[in-house]
Amino acid sequence: MRRLVACVGLVLLAASAHAQAPAPLRWGGDAEGGAPFVEADPSDPSRVAGFDVEIAEHIAARLGRTPQFIQVAFQSLDQSARRGDFDIGLSGIEDIHARRQSLAASIPYYEFREVLTVREGDRERYRTLADLRGRRVATLGGTMAYDLLLEAARSHGITAVSYDEDVHPYSDLANGRVDAVVLDHVLAERAMRRNPGLVTHAAALAIGHYIVITAPDHTALRDQLDTILRDAMRDGTLERIFRKWNVWNEDQPALFARVLGTAGTLGTAGTNPLGTPGTVRTVGTDSSSGAIQLYLPSLLRAAVITLALSCFAMALAVALGSLIAIGRVYGDRVTRMLLTVYVEVMRGTPVLLQLFVIYYGLAAVIRLPAFIAALVGLGLNYAAYESEIYRSALEAVPRGQMDAARILGFSNFQAVRLIRAPQAFRIALAPMTNDFVALLKDSSLVSVITVVELTKQTQIFATNIGSWLLPGLLCAAMYLMMSLPLGYLARRLEERWRMPGA
Amino acid sequence: MTATLTVRGLCLTRGARAILQGVNLDARAGEVVALMGLSGSGKTTILRVIAGLETPDAGVVTAAKAGMVFQFHYLFEHLSAIDNVTLAPMHVHGVSAAAARARAQGLLDQLGVGHRSGALPRELSGGEAQRVAIARALAVDPPLLLLDEPTASLDPARKNDLGDALRTLAASGRALVMTSHDDDFVREHATRVVVLANGAVVEEGDPREVLANPRHPATRELLQVERARLR
Numbered sequence: 099m100r101r102l103v104a105c106v107g108l109v110l111l112a113a114s115a116h117a118q119a120p121a122p123l124r125w126g127g128d129a130e131g132g133a134p135f136v137e138a139d140p141s142d143p144s145r146v147a148g149f150d151v152e153i154a155e156h157i158a159a160r161l162g163r164t165p166q167f168i169q170v171a172f173q174s175l176d177q178s179a180r181r182g183d184f185d186i187g188l189s190g191i192e193d194i195h196a197r198r199q200s201l202a203a204s205i206p207y208y209e210f211r212e213v214l215t216v217r218e219g220d221r222e223r224y225r226t227l228a229d230l231r232g233r234r235v236a237t238l239g240g241t242m243a244y245d246l247l248l249e250a251a252r253s254h255g256i257t258a259v260s261y262d263e264d265v266h267p268y269s270d271l272a273n274g275r276v277d278a279v280v281l282d283h284v285l286a287e288r289a290m291r292r293n294p295g296l297v298t299h300a301a302a303l304a305i306g307h308y309i310v311i312t313a314p315d316h317t318a319l320r321d322q323l324d325t326i327l328r329d330a331m332r333d334g335t336l337e338r339i340f341r342k343w344n345v346w347n348e349d350q351p352a353l354f355a356r357v358l359g360t361a362g363t364l365g366t367a368g369t370n371p372l373g374t375p376g377t378v379r380t381v382g383t384d385s386s387s388g389a390i391q392l393y394l395p396s397l398l399r400a401a402v403i404t405l406a407l408s409c410f411a412m413a414l415a416v417a418l419g420s421l422i423a424i425g426r427v428y429g430d431r432v433t434r435m436l437l438t439v440y441v442e443v444m445r446g447t448p449v450l451l452q453l454f455v456i457y458y459g460l461a462a463v464i465r466l467p468a469f470i471a472a473l474v475g476l477g478l479n480y481a482a483y484e485s486e487i488y489r490s491a492l493e494a495v496p497r498g499q500m501d502a503a504r505i506l507g508f509s510n511f512q513a514v515r516l517i518r519a520p521q522a523f524r525i526a527l528a529p530m531t532n533d534f535v536a537l538l539k540d541s542s543l544v545s546v547i548t549v550v551e552l553t554k555q556t557q558i559f560a561t562n563i564g565s566w567l568l569p570g571l572l573c574a575a576m577y578l579m580m581s582l583p584l585g586y587l588a589r590r591l592e593e594r595w596r597m598p599g600a
Numbered sequence: 601m602t603a604t605l606t607v608r609g610l611c612l613t614r615g616a617r618a619i620l621q622g623v624n625l626d627a628r629a630g631e632v633v634a635l636m637g638l639s640g641s642g643k644t645t646i647l648r649v650i651a652g653l654e655t656p657d658a659g660v661v662t663a664a665k666a667g668m669v670f671q672f673h674y675l676f677e678h679l680s681a682i683d684n685v686t687l688a689p690m691h692v693h694g695v696s697a698a699a700a701r702a703r704a705q706g707l708l709d710q711l712g713v714g715h716r717s718g719a720l721p722r723e724l725s726g727g728e729a730q731r732v733a734i735a736r737a738l739a740v741d742p743p744l745l746l747l748d749e750p751t752a753s754l755d756p757a758r759k760n761d762l763g764d765a766l767r768t769l770a771a772s773g774r775a776l777v778m779t780s781h782d783d784d785f786v787r788e789h790a791t792r793v794v795v796l797a798n799g800a801v802v803e804e805g806d807p808r809e810v811l812a813n814p815r816h817p818a819t820r821e822l823l824q825v826e827r828a829r830l831r
Contacts, residue, residue, distance in 0.1 A: 496674060498670055501648075501651075501653050501668075501674070502674045503676075505651050505652070505666065505668045506687075506688035506692060506736070506737075506740060507688060507693075508688065508691065512691055512692075516687060517676050517678075517687075520678050521676070521677055521678045595678070
């Protein structure tokens with residue numbers, strides 16, 4: 099008995115000791131292509147490095163906690179903060195109105211310029227967004243720069259192209275797919291080191307600030323963050339970090355002075371008191387009906403893109419899949435082997451990878467427009483699945499019918515066209531319908547190659563109003579409006595063409 | 601009268617098994633020739649070689665254009681009865697749709713299934729499907745008609761109808777070659793019987809004589825098996 103009590107005592111002691119140790123400070127950021135903000139440390143890829151990393155570590159040290167990095171996709175940082183996936187988030191997160199409304203956000207700690215980058219040869223021709231009428235201008239989706247481009251699309255007639263990361267806008271600029279990129283000067287400077295032949299105009303199209311975000315109810319933590327950041331401005335910690343990462347410039351002391359001068363009101367009013375000259379304000383979220391009215395047209399346009407892309411890709415998949423199936427049933431050994439390899443490779447590798455290869459990988463050889471690359475990528479991938487459906491459907495037509503056709507004098511081609519294929523098509527109809535519905539949904543993957551389709555547009559919508567609820571429901575309703583009639587139609591056709599054994 | 605079909609020295613081997621070992625066979629217009637033999641004697645294979653579906657290892661087949669009716673009729677499942685019949689005349693022989701339909705309807709009427717012309721194969725009974733299959737084979741007017749076990753799926757009344765139809769077809773100037781297990785049907789409706797055993801012809805002649813006084817042991821065994829099966 100005494101031993102048991104001792105044991106329980108030990109366990110309790112250990113537990114309380116554990117509870118007393120401060121919980122690690124979980125901080126969220128995106129390490130994908132995130133230098134100099136957050137990137138995998140080149141000398142030890144399991145660690146991260148960057149100025150945001152050092153600021154996070156400084157904050158953790160001041161709070162007496164151990165920093166723990168949580169990888170979160172850039173576009174999802176706000177949602178993750180709200181869910182409580184991490185305590186604080188910093189990864190070049192911009193100070194925008196909607197973000198301040200839906201999260202607890204710190205004072206700004208860095209000031210950046212939105213700058214225009216063009217190819218060397220276009221330096222004189224494209225000096226401002228107004229010079230780019232009718233041209234494609236790229237940026238990172240869900241950012242201030244993207245809103246800036248949407249505004250320019252209305253006022254200057256440019257075409258805004260949204261990317262999921264900040265590397266490919268510049269490589270596509272270098273290879274001619276787009277004619278300009280608008281992004282933070284920090285990203286532009288890095289990109290120019292990577293892509294010789296690009297130049298950036300120094301003039302700021304807009305000014306923005308980076309902030310630290312926390313969950314909306316973490317106001318106490320936010321106040322602590324503000325104190326720590328102000329101290330770091332005063333004692334030179336931030337300057338030292340920014341200088342180390344080569345991002346210090348004359349804008350920063352000015353920012354610090356303004357922040358420290360207005361210390362009393364900062365961070366509590368729920369808006370940015372700096373007024374950020376030139377900042378584009380994202381669309382307001384004052385009422386949900388207003389938001390629907392604002393976003394419904396663009397959601398509908400995106401739904402049309404989803405539908406058109408799916409239909410064209412399916413048409414390609416059906417045509418190519420039929421040829422592959424016929425080749426695999428009727429072809430000689432070499433043909434059959436090559437087609438089998440094609441089918442296994444396309445089915446055995448992620449369609450996401452295939453889209454990347456077709457759009458970015460082949461860019462040196464053939465520069466496909468994004469929509470065409472998406473259509474071709476999805477079509478080629480689905481052709482592999484369709485061909486398997488058609489092959490088994492062709493083989494399900496009794497051989498005796500082919501014998502009968504031969505004796506009646508039909509050529510091989512006629513026997514396929516008039517007898518085997520029509521029956522196979524009826525057998526294949528149900529699995530084909532399944533695939534088309536799957537394709538409709540898989541088409542959302544093409545946002546990685548800059549096609550803004552329904553899911554991507556919904557994501558932009560959700561990021562801007564700071565909630566997934568309404569955009570998510572609208573988006574789901576639109577997908578269902580496309581897929582349900584399709585299923586109904588397929589069932590009707592199946593009824594009419596019911597095949598034995600199908 | 602010259603033969604519509606002449607088969608000489610037909611040999612066919614599948615793997616280690618000799619299926620046909622020197623078969624000789626003739627058929628003339630007006631004849632209904634019945635091939636009889638136990639399972640595995642090579643009856644169906646002979647029909648398939650004559651139809652051009654199998655290539656023999658040795659031997660000569662001289663045959664007019666043949667039509668064939670399979671045991672499992674193998675109608676085209678996606679087409680109605682009449683479309684099954686018109687498909688080859690229209691697409692192989694370039695007959696106009698109207699002419700092909702008129703002739704197809706005539707054939708279906710003649711075979712007693714004219715009222716089923718709009719039905720899909722899955723909606724037909726076994727006997728109806730078989731007569732549609734015969735109409736399909738006749739639509740291109742072949743001088744030689746091959747039938748594999750035409751009585752297999754028929755009740756006795758239907759068998760008689762079929763027998764009458766076959767004799768009418770032969771009388772109109774065609775040669776018919778069929779395989780059969782049914783010695784009553786052969787006795788009643790065939791003009792000649794050819795008995796096969798182990799891939800060779802062992803006996804042939806008038807069905808009434810051959811089946812009444814079988815001389816070859818294989819023929820006797822065949823009849824015994826058939827009696828036992830009926831009992």
